[in-house]
Amino acid sequence: MGQLTKGAVVLSFLKPPPTDIKALIKTNSIGFTKELPGLDGKPAAYLSINIESRELVAHKLFSRHAITVFFGFLISVLVFMLVFLTVLVSIPLSRISQVLKTGQLMSSPAMEKDAGEFGDIWRLISRFFEQKKELLSEITERKTVEEKLRTSEARLSTILKSIGDGVIATDNKGYVIFINNVAQRLIGYGAEAAAGKDLRTIFNIVDELTGKKTDNPIDRALQEGVISGFANHTVLISKDGTRYSIDDSAAPIRDEKGNITGAVLIFRDITERRRKEEINRRLAAIVQSSDDAIVGKTLDGVITDWNKGAEKIYGYSEKEIKGKLIFILSPEGRKNEVRDLTERIVKGEKIEHFETVRVRKDGRHIDVSLTMSPIYNASGDIVGASAIGRDITERKIMEGKLVATAKEWEVTFDSISDLISIHDRDSKLLRVNKAYADFFKVKPEEITGKYCYSIVHGTKEPCIDCPHQYTVKTKKPARLEYFDSRFNAYLEASTSPIFDKNNEVVGTVHIIKDITERKKAEQKLKEAAELKSHFTSMVSHELRTPLTAIKESISIVADGTAGVLNEEQKDFLGMSKKNVDRLARLINDVLDYQKLESGKLEFHIQDNDMNEIIRETAAAMSAVAKEKGLEIILNLDSKLPLVKCDRDKIVQVLSNLISNALKFTEKGGITVVSEKKDNIVELKVKDTGIGIKNEDLPRLFRAFEQLAQGKERKTGSTGLGLAISKEIIDKHRGKIWAESEFGKGTVFHVILPVIERRI
Amino acid sequence: MKKVLVVDDEPDILKVISFRLKKAGYEVLTAGDGKAALDLIAVNKPDLILLDLRMPVLSGEEVCVTLKASDELKTIPVILLTASSGGKIADKAKELRADDSMVKPFEAEILLEKVRKIIGGAV
Numbered sequence: 078m079g080q081l082t083k084g085a086v087v088l089s090f091l092k093p094p095p096t097d098i099k100a101l102i103k104t105n106s107i108g109f110t111k112e113l114p115g116l117d118g119k120p121a122a123y124l125s126i127n128i129e130s131r132e133l134v135a136h137k138l139f140s141r142h143a144i145t146v147f148f149g150f151l152i153s154v155l156v157f158m159l160v161f162l163t164v165l166v167s168i169p170l171s172r173i174s175q176v177l178k179t180g181q182l183m184s185s186p187a188m189e190k191d192a193g194e195f196g197d198i199w200r201l202i203s204r205f206f207e208q209k210k211e212l213l214s215e216i217t218e219r220k221t222v223e224e225k226l227r228t229s230e231a232r233l234s235t236i237l238k239s240i241g242d243g244v245i246a247t248d249n250k251g252y253v254i255f256i257n258n259v260a261q262r263l264i265g266y267g268a269e270a271a272a273g274k275d276l277r278t279i280f281n282i283v284d285e286l287t288g289k290k291t292d293n294p295i296d297r298a299l300q301e302g303v304i305s306g307f308a309n310h311t312v313l314i315s316k317d318g319t320r321y322s323i324d325d326s327a328a329p330i331r332d333e334k335g336n337i338t339g340a341v342l343i344f345r346d347i348t349e350r351r352r353k354e355e356i357n358r359r360l361a362a363i364v365q366s367s368d369d370a371i372v373g374k375t376l377d378g379v380i381t382d383w384n385k386g387a388e389k390i391y392g393y394s395e396k397e398i399k400g401k402l403i404f405i406l407s408p409e410g411r412k413n414e415v416r417d418l419t420e421r422i423v424k425g426e427k428i429e430h431f432e433t434v435r436v437r438k439d440g441r442h443i444d445v446s447l448t449m450s451p452i453y454n455a456s457g458d459i460v461g462a463s464a465i466g467r468d469i470t471e472r473k474i475m476e477g478k479l480v481a482t483a484k485e486w487e488v489t490f491d492s493i494s495d496l497i498s499i500h501d502r503d504s505k506l507l508r509v510n511k512a513y514a515d516f517f518k519v520k521p522e523e524i525t526g527k528y529c530y531s532i533v534h535g536t537k538e539p540c541i542d543c544p545h546q547y548t549v550k551t552k553k554p555a556r557l558e559y560f561d562s563r564f565n566a567y568l569e570a571s572t573s574p575i576f577d578k579n580n581e582v583v584g585t586v587h588i589i590k591d592i593t594e595r596k597k598a599e600q601k602l603k604e605a606a607e608l609k610s611h612f613t614s615m616v617s618h619e620l621r622t623p624l625t626a627i628k629e630s631i632s633i634v635a636d637g638t639a640g641v642l643n644e645e646q647k648d649f650l651g652m653s654k655k656n657v658d659r660l661a662r663l664i665n666d667v668l669d670y671q672k673l674e675s676g677k678l679e680f681h682i683q684d685n686d687m688n689e690i691i692r693e694t695a696a697a698m699s700a701v702a703k704e705k706g707l708e709i710i711l712n713l714d715s716k717l718p719l720v721k722c723d724r725d726k727i728v729q730v731l732s733n734l735i736s737n738a739l740k741f742t743e744k745g746g747i748t749v750v751s752e753k754k755d756n757i758v759e760l761k762v763k764d765t766g767i768g769i770k771n772e773d774l775p776r777l778f779r780a781f782e783q784l785a786q787g788k789e790r791k792t793g794s795t796g797l798g799l800a801i802s803k804e805i806i807d808k809h810r811g812k813i814w815a816e817s818e819f820g821k822g823t824v825f826h827v828i829l830p831v832i833e834r835r836i
Numbered sequence: 837m838k839k840v841l842v843v844d845d846e847p848d849i850l851k852v853i854s855f856r857l858k859k860a861g862y863e864v865l866t867a868g869d870g871k872a873a874l875d876l877i878a879v880n881k882p883d884l885i886l887l888d889l890r891m892p893v894l895s896g897e898e899v900c901v902t903l904k905a906s907d908e909l910k911t912i913p914v915i916l917l918t919a920s921s922g923g924k925i926a927d928k929a930k931e932l933r934a935d936d937s938m939v940k941p942f943e944a945e946i947l948l949e950k951v952r953k954i955i956g957g958a959v
Contacts (some may be wrong), residue, residue: 462846614920618890621919627939629852632944638859661941679924 092785093289114180128369168613169195243323245342247276251295263323263346272426285310285351294327298340304328313344322351343699370445370466373452377418378403381461390445390468392438402589408436421463422451432469444473447632496589499575502582504529504545508585513589516564529587533570535563548572548585558592567596592617606675613671617664624664628657651783666797670780673804680726684719687727687829691749694731702739702747709735712750720758722827726805727829730813734762734825742766743820753831757811769817777815778803838955841865841882843873844917845891853886856944861957868949870894874902877909884955886938886947889918889928893927900932913954915947 078290172188173195188199208625234255237244243260247253256264256271264271279295286293297305313321325344327455329337364371370390373382380403383395389396391406398405407415407591411434428449435445445466452461490497491511498509506524517532524532528730530539539546544555556571569592577582633639635650642650672678695709731749738747745765752759769777780800806813810830817823840862844850854864865882867873869896873885876895885903889896896916903909914934918925929937936950 089940374916468889621940622849625919626846626848628941629849629856629944633852633855657941 089132120831126195152583165193166195169193169199173198173202176206185588202305205680241345243342243344243346245280246339247269247277247295247299247342248339249277249299251293251299251340259346260342263313263315263344264319265319268768279316280342282311282323282325283314285312285550294325295306295340295342298327298329298342299337302329302331302337320348321346322348367465368467370464372403372464372466373461374403374464375461376423376459378415378419382463387466390437390443390526406441408434415549418447418449419462422449423459425451425459429449443468443694444470453648496587498529498587499584500529500545501584502549504543504585506532507584515764516589516591533587533589534561542662544570544572544583545587548574549582552576552580552582558596564591566593567592568592610675610677610686611669613668617668620664620756621661624657624661628654628661663727664800669801670797670804672803673808680723681719682723685722685724685727687720687751687760688715690711690727690762691731691751694735695749697713698732698735700738701736705739705743707739707742708746710748712748712751717751717753717758718831721832722829723805726808730802730805730827731760731762733802736828737798738762738764738766738823738825741823757828758831760829762825762827763822763823768819768821768823769815770819771817772813774817778813837861837863838888839863839865839880839882840884840955841867841873841876843867843870843884843891843896844888845850845869849888853888856948859953860951863949869909870896870899873899877903877912881909882912884915884951885915886915886917886951887934889916889925890920897928897932898929898930900934904933915950917955952957 093823110145131534134525139262141431150456156660169188169191172185176183185199188196189203190196191199194728237255240257244255244257245253245260246255253274253276255269256266256268257666261267261271264279264281266274271279276295280292282291282292290626291311291535294305297303304326311323315321315684323344324347327340328341330339330341332338334761364384367384367386368389370387371382371384372380372387374380380398382402383393383398388394393405402761403415404412414433418431421428428447431447431449433445434442434445446469447467448465450463451459452463454460493510494512496510496513496516498513499507501507506527506529509519509521509524511521513519514524519532526540529545532535532545534540540557540559542557545556547553547555552574554571554573558567560567560568569590571588571590572585573588574582575586577583631650631653634642637652646733669678693710693714695711699709735747742764743766748761748763750759750761750763752761778790778799780797805825806829812828815823840857842850842853842857842864843866845852850866850868854866857864858952865876865880867876868955869891870912873887874894877885886901887896899903899915903912903914910933914932916925916929916932916934916937918937919926919940925937925939935954938947938950
């Protein structure tokens with residue numbers, strides 16, 4: 078089989094043998110292809126064997142003519158060949174074929190030892206089969222490993238899913254490849270929604286304090302390959318906006334070569350824990366920042382807690398007092414007090430506002446108010462006591478001052494001789510002074526809540542003109558005078574409002590005075606005034622009657638009606654008549670003045686043309702002026718408004734002023750001026766007479782002043798004229814005054830208000 | 837001749853006023869109190885009465901009220917006289933429906949003028 082030098086064996090694991098091999102097999106080659114099935118039944122490899130047979134074809138063409146000889150030889154050769162082929166080719170081939178067909182490698186020492194091509198093939202196949210066996214066992218082994226791996230992965234997944242913390246795994250870009258249930262719940266994304274998302278977009282965290290977005294911890298894990306852990310105070314904002322306080326940690330995932338293939342993020346909802354921490358922190362801060370001393374101690378009195386307030390109040394720092402006994406704070410003589418208090422605490426009692434004295438580090442004694450409560454352990458046993466102490470030294474001093482002030486006030490209140498009472502809005506008595514209690518014969522402690530009228534008037538209802546009610550209603554003080562027959566006394570009650578800070582009346586102060594003496598004096602005065610008034614009018618009436626008879630008798634004689642008189646008789650009778658007239662005027666003036674003074678003179682107020690009044694008065698006086706060779710000049714404002722006044726009274730004033738002017742003027746003239754100024758009318762009576770000295774001007778309008786002053790003026794007036802004029806002008810709410818330059822003349826001014834009619 | 841009744845409790849006043857009126861040409865009757873005046877008026881009705889207010893027995897005021905209450909006598913003009921001063925007399929006159937008033941002491945000429953104004957001259 079030396080010709081069979083060429084052949085090919087191709088073993089392919091992946092795909093069927095190449096076409097050219099197949100083609101070879103079909104045409105002129107001996108060969109075959111065998112599929113080698115894998116464990117799963119599918120072809121795992123292909124084995125192609127090709128043996129080229131060109132040599133054999135060439136032998137077929139050898140020597141046709143020597144067939145006969147040759148045949149015998151040939152037959153023998155053939156037989157030989159047959160045996161040879163059978164032994165050398167067929168058997169090995171069949172063996173190979175069988176092996177290839179069955180796929181089972183049989184042990185064949187002959188084939189092993191065969192040094193020919195078939196031996197090579199056999200060994201090749203053997204090696205292949207061995208390799209295949211190895212391969213198969215390797216595959217089987219790998220499958221077992223894979224199976225194990227799968228089981229372990231499932232378990233891991235289950236563990237991750239059921240873990241209490243949120244777990245998210247990402248690839249090396251930060252895209253989510255795994256998210257457990259807790260993480261899904263916290264970030265608000267389901268597994269499917271989260272898968273493949275950039276973790277940075279769905280894991281939204283901010284700083285608890287600043288509210289600013291914080292770095293995602295996986296960034297460091299991915300970029301720097303470090304485990305970044307538990308950034309404090311991180312808040313996770315869920316997809317629906319819910320905020321969770323979390324602790325988070327991220328670690329890189331590395332393959333066996335150490336390359337970062339992803340990151341795992343683990344985080345935990347610590348909202349509740351943070352809340353408790355916050356409460357504890359705040360409680361601690363409250364305790365620390367309290368101005369009160371807050372001290373904790375065991376039942377044995379060992380100090381366990383000591384806040385800043387305690388340090389301030391007692392002077393010891395926390396460091397130096399912790400572990401010491403509480404008795405250090407008790408002054409001598411009060412050591413047992415703490416023990417007693419502790420005993421009460423043990424009984425579960427709470428001690429509130431126990432005022433006592435404690436001693437500071439510097440030895441100073443301070444007043445404190447203690448509130449003590451038991452401290453329970455977790456199983457509910459009392460293991461200690463907390464004491465809250467407040468420094469009330471200042472308060473004690475203030476209290477002392479207040480007591481002193483109150484005492485001072487009370488002493489003052491009770492020393493006032495007027496009857497003083499304090500009432501609420503409803504007139505109920507709140508407080509009375511001693512004088513009040515003595516006068517009404519009541520006890521101060523018994524009157525509280527009683528109505529003032531029940532005490533003051535002895536009635537069941539307030540009186541009609543109750544000043545208290547007026548004060549409450551109007552917020553103004555009020556006054557009432559009344560006679561109380563029970564005390565046979567005139568009393569005056571004045572009420573003043575008490576305001577709160579909103580200026581609302583919350584009560585009243587009543588002051589009751591016994592005004593009986595004053596009333597009696599007033600009554601006497603009134604009676605005297607009435608008597609005087611009556612007397613004056615009676616006297617003037619009684620004077621007038623004889624005066625009328627005298628005046629008429631003289632007139633009749635002086636006129637010559639009762640017979641002709643000589644010049645001397647006429648002269649004397651004229652004098653008598655003049656003095657009788659003067660007497661009559663005097664009586665009129667006294668009476669007028671009396672009436673004005675007692676308010677009995679009646680006024681008839683009407684609209685009057687002031688210029689007309691002036692003209693008439695001047696006309697009436699013109700005769701007297703002429704007698705003295707003087708002229709009355711009128712300088713009247715034509716635009717004068719009507720003035721509301723009593724015509725006769727104004728005439729009286731003007732007559733008085735003009736007659737005075739005439740009386741004291743010897744040369745020159747009298748000028749009467751009217752003038753409108755704003756809402757007043759001004760009248761002036763000017764003369765060029767002797768004038769009035771400056772120092773006399775203030776006395777001008779006083780009654781009887783002229784009589785007292787006398788000398789420089791020519792008499793003829795009662796001295797009441799100007800006083801009456803002033804009274805009249807005052808009643809008109811006007812003004813009257815004089816200006817004068819001694820020796821040059823006088824100007825009398827009269828101002829009357831103009832009340833404009835409203836249309 | 838016009839008749840004027842002067843009523844006053846003061847004889848001297850009655851005398852001087854009567855003298856003036858007679859000189860002026862009037863017939864003058866006099867009465868010393870209110871009652872006497874009313875008695876006189878009943879028998880001798882005057883043309884005008886000068887009536888003093890303050891009088892005993894029956895005051896001028898009462899006389900005036902009686903006169904004005906009588907249909908027959910209410911037409912007799914009355915001038916009130918008083919020694920009390922002030923504006924009150926004018927009001928009183930109005931109230932009593934008297935025709936005028938006069939305060940004592942007075943100027944005789946003014947009184948005569950008032951009389952003339954009401955009942956005219958003496959003739």
